[in-house]
Structure formats: structure tokens, C-alpha cells
Amino acid sequence: MAFDSLQAFLAMGGHAPYVWTAWCVTAALMLGSLVHARAERRSLLRDLKRRERRARSELSREEVDDT
Amino acid sequence: MWAFIHKLGSPKWFYDISERLQPWFWAAAALLILVGSVWGLAFAPADYQQGNSFRIIYVHVPAAFLAQSIFVGLAVAALVFMVWKIKVADMAAAVMAPLGAAMTFIALFSGSVWGVPTWGTWWMWDARLTSMLILLFLYFGVIALRGAFASRDSGSRAASVLAMVGVINIPIIKYSVDWWYTLHQPASFTITSRPSMPVEMWWPLLLMVLGFYSFFIALTLMRTRSEILRRESNKRWVRDLVREDG
Numbered sequence: 098m099a100f101d102s103l104q105a106f107l108a109m110g111g112h113a114p115y116v117w118t119a120w121c122v123t124a125a126l127m128l129g130s131l132v133h134a135r136a137e138r139r140s141l142l143r144d145l146k147r148r149e150r151r152a153r154s155e156l157s158r159e160e161v162d163d164t
Numbered sequence: 165m166w167a168f169i170h171k172l173g174s175p176k177w178f179y180d181i182s183e184r185l186q187p188w189f190w191a192a193a194a195l196l197i198l199v200g201s202v203w204g205l206a207f208a209p210a211d212y213q214q215g216n217s218f219r220i221i222y223v224h225v226p227a228a229f230l231a232q233s234i235f236v237g238l239a240v241a242a243l244v245f246m247v248w249k250i251k252v253a254d255m256a257a258a259v260m261a262p263l264g265a266a267m268t269f270i271a272l273f274s275g276s277v278w279g280v281p282t283w284g285t286w287w288m289w290d291a292r293l294t295s296m297l298i299l300l301f302l303y304f305g306v307i308a309l310r311g312a313f314a315s316r317d318s319g320s321r322a323a324s325v326l327a328m329v330g331v332i333n334i335p336i337i338k339y340s341v342d343w344w345y346t347l348h349q350p351a352s353f354t355i356t357s358r359p360s361m362p363v364e365m366w367w368p369l370l371l372m373v374l375g376f377y378s379f380f381i382a383l384t385l386m387r388t389r390s391e392i393l394r395r396e397s398n399k400r401w402v403r404d405l406v407r408e409d410g
Contacts, residue, residue: 099216101211106206112217115281119274120205123223127267127379134383138390145397145406 173250175392176401182385189218189382193289196375197291204368220278222369225353226376228271231299232334237329238306242324252388254320255395257327258310259387263380265303272296283347291340295333303329321346 100106111114204222207274211218241257244250276286287293310323341350352360353369361369396402 098207100206109216109219110210112215112219113282115217115277116205116219119220119223119277122273123227123270130263130266130383134387134390137387141390141393142277142406142409145393145402148397149403149406157358 173248173252175252175255175396175399178252179389179392182389186385186389189378189385193378193382196371196378200368200371200375204372208365208368209318209362214282217278217281218365220274221352221365222372224271224274224278225369226373227267228296229275229373230376231264231268231271231296232265232337232381233377234260235299235302235327235334238264238327242327245320246324251395252392254324255391256384256388257323258320259391260309261303261310261323263383265300265307267376267380268296268300268303271363272300279393288347289343290300290347292337295297295337297341299337300331302326302333306330 107113200222205219208219210216220297237260238257241253243261244253245257259404272293279286300310306323306326309326310319313319341348353373354365393402393405
């Protein structure tokens with residue numbers, strides 16, 4: 098352990114603003130990419146399902162018209 | 165060999181294999197970054213000159229590595245797409261570019277923040293800094309070109325050409341610290357030679373670098389799969405898959 102206490106760890110020997118800013122921006126961008134990728138996948142699947150349902154219901158309507 | 169390349173290029177095959185690979189890369193990324201962060205932030209000894217500000221290295225160096233590797237990846241994907249017309253390569257390129265831009269931004273931003281206590285300035289038109297800024301604009305160019313055409317194929321080809329031409333910047337970034345030795349120090353982390361820093365500092369850096377690469381691979385697999393579904397949404401197998409999914 099390079100620090101004696103939690104306060105010392107957070108203070109980073111006076112370099113807290115630099116160290117924590119750099120780390121937080123990095124963490125925010127990486128977590129943001131992950132959250133974005135998940136949301137993208139979810140909304141895409143939702144759209145595809147809706148399209149598939151619509152395509153199927155149109156298909157079945159056509160079958161009804163044919164008879 | 166050719167059969168393998170074409171199988172690799174089949175969106176369905178890629179979609180299936182990446183589903184199995186993905187969890188491993190996520191797990192590796194989470195583990196490596198978690199251990200690397202705790203080790204680097206709390207356990208690695210402070211630098212005798214820079215004190216604790218050197219702990220920025222653990223995000224700065226991995227991001228800078230990835231920023232350059234992703235651009236090389238873009239150029240390779242562009243070549244594969246242009247020569248063999250393999251669509252999956254273009255889909256991967258499309259999803260890699262924004263992450264590459266984000267990594268370039270992280271490298272520049274963390275470097276600036278680090279520069280204040282270390283160099284006494286957040287920016288200088290040093291060769292390394294300038295060539296990294298150019299890399300950021302190249303990423304913006306690749307992303308913008310892709311979206312700038314009415315037809316997707318034109319956008320793909322334009323973005324591919326810029327990626328293949330722009331990759332010339334990568335060796336310039338790499339050797340900038342040796343050719344013009346102004347502000348930025350030469351590489352302090354290499355796999356091939358003996359570490360120039362104490363091993364207690366070097367190990368967490370290695371873990372972070374590997375963790376960032378795993379994160380990049382996992383995210384690229386995940387987003388390429390989404391891109392495949394989007395572009396192949398009229399294909400039989402995608403429609404079957406969507407129907408089975410509920």
C-alpha cells in the first residue's frame with residue numbers, strides 16, 4: 098500500500114485534481130461506450146421485432162384476402 | 165485458407181462465433197482493469213520525481229496504445245473490405261472508429277492534465293502531441309465521411325480510403341518522440357525490452373494495457389453484431405433469429 102490512510106489516498110499527495118480528473122474522464126467515456134452499445138442493441142432488437150410482427154400480420158391479411 | 169477467409173467474412177458465421185467469444189473478453193477486461201486500477205492507484209509506489217501524478221500513466225498509456233492500434237485496425241479492415249469485398253470488415257470498421265476517437269481523446273486529455281503539474285503546461289505544439297491531435301481529426305474525418313453520402317456503399321468506400329491513407333500518421337506518431345525530441349518523452353513502456361520503470365509500477369501498467377485491449381475487442385464484437393443485424397435485417401437468418409427471440 099502506497100498510502101497510510103483513505104484521506105491520503107484521496108489527496109494523492111496534492112495531485113488529487115489531476116489524477117482524479119484524468120481517471121474519471123476515462124472511466125466515464127469507457128462506461129458510456131458500454132452503456133451506449135447495450136442501448137443500441139436493445140433498441141435495434143425492439144425495432145426488428147416490431148418490423149417482423151408487422152410483416153407477419155400483413156402476410157396473414159393477404160392470406161385472408163386471397164380466400 | 166480461402167474457404168476460411170470467406171467463412172470468416174460471412175455475417176452469420178461471425179455473428180455466431182462472436183457470441184461465444186464475447187463473454188470471455190468482457191470477463192478479461194473487467195478483471196484486468198479492476199486489478200490494474202487498484203494496483204496502480206493504491207499499491208504502486210509513488211514516482212520519486214513526479215509523486216502521485218504519475219498514476220495518470222495507467223489510463224494515459226493504454227488509451228494512447230489503443231488509439232493507434234484501432235486506427236491500424238481500421239486501415240486493415242478497410243483494405244480487406246476494398247480488396248475482398250468482405251462486408252463484415254466494413255461493419256467492424258464502422259463501429260471501431262468512434263471508440264478510437266474516444267481513446268485518442270482520453271490520451272490527449274489525460275496527457276494535458278498530466279502536463280500541468282509535470283511540464284507546467286497543458287499543451288505545446290510538440291511533435292507527439294500534434295500528431296495525436298491529427299489522429300483525432302483523422303478519426304473525425306473517417307466517421308464523418310461514412311455518413312456523408314446518400315448511399316452507404318459510397319460512404320464505406322470513402323471512409324476506407326481515408327483510413328488507408330491516414331494510417332501513415334501512425335508511424336509518425338510512433339517515431340515523433342525520436343525524430344523531434346522536444347517535450348514528450350520517448351516510450352517508457354515496451355513489451356520487448358526490459359522495463360525502464362520499477363516492476364511494481366510496470367505490472368499494473370501491463371494489466372491495464374491488456375484490459376483496455378480486451379475491452380476494445382469485447383465492445384467491437386458486441387457492436388459489430390448489432391451492425392450485422394441492422395444491415396442484414398432482411399436476410400432470412402436474421403428474421404428467423406428475431407422471431408425465435410420472441
